[in-house]
Amino acid sequence: MNSQGTTAILVFANSAKEDLAIKSIPKGEQLFHHLTRTTLKKAQNTGLPVFHFSDKDQVGATFGERFTNAIANVFDKGFSRIITIGNDTPHLKTQHLKHTAKQLSLGKTVIGPSNDGGFYLLGLQKSNFDVSGFHNLPWQRFSLYHQISLWLRKESSELIKLPVLQDLDNEKDLQTILSFSRSLSSILLLLIIRLLRIKRSLNYTNQNFLCLFPDRFMFNKGSPEVLFV
Structure with a gap:
């Protein structure tokens, strides 16, 4: 099955100015610029359509609302599978994204856990995406990975776990x-x-x-x- 026409990558990453304001890495604006640029390049190297939602594109009062609305927006463009990533996981590789796309084409769901209790990658089927369910998850809390894994296992036939990677928050x-x-x-x-x-x-x-x-x-x-x- 050709995943080119049905799978898209959503890069949910703020501008360097916004990252500088909310993350505990003073004088890190150049670092944030570099992370976003290289993340977009890794995504584009898959050959899949890539959509970058920066803070100026996001809609919602909370992180959970903004993230959920961004996913819904991409699904509304006609895609049936989405791979969502941020810009703060330097060890994320194009190969992780290609592997996720392959698993999605087989009908599976994919998650990449991060060291802080969240996740750096999420591969979703449109049939498993529920706006209200996503809104109710404990976003930006240490229990997020555990809770979203439980929720996805209920919604999906099989959940594939990628290697744990370190993200950059401070x-x-x-x-x-x-x-x-x-x-x-x-x-x-x-x-x-x-x-x-x-x-x-x-x-x-x-x-x-x-x-x-x-x-x-x-x-x-x-x-x-x-x-x-």
Whole structure:
């Protein structure tokens, strides 16, 4: 069966400016730009139709509403299967997407769990998609993967699980990603190292500043910590 005409990829990813506002990775705008650009390229390399829903395209008051509405929008274009991904999983490969498309063509449903209790990929059949059911899932909570897996098993004949991958939500995740640096592009690796160096440099500056004026800050427990950002 040819999945070209029936399967689409939805890249649900905010603009770099919006990512910078909601994620705990200061000065990460260039990183977010790179992640979105490379994610779109991986999706396009499958040969499947690709739709990018940035924050300017999303409709809804909550993340769950915006994500659900984006999926419904793509299904309304005439596709019977959708692969949804974000831009925050550097180790996601085109091969993961091709494998998902193949499983969908066999009538299965696919999920790629992330380390934080969510998922980085979801392969859905239109026949298994229910707007109200999606709205009621615990979006952006640690229990999301567990709850959506239970829901999909009820709706689908078979649920295929992909390998667990690390996503990027905060500075701690940057350090974790470096543990798997061999599979990262040189550009992404340099961007992450640069951000970690900036963080170390700011921490070092803060410590030295406090040492220069110990009497001024030693007993001022009510004031917030001095930060240079």
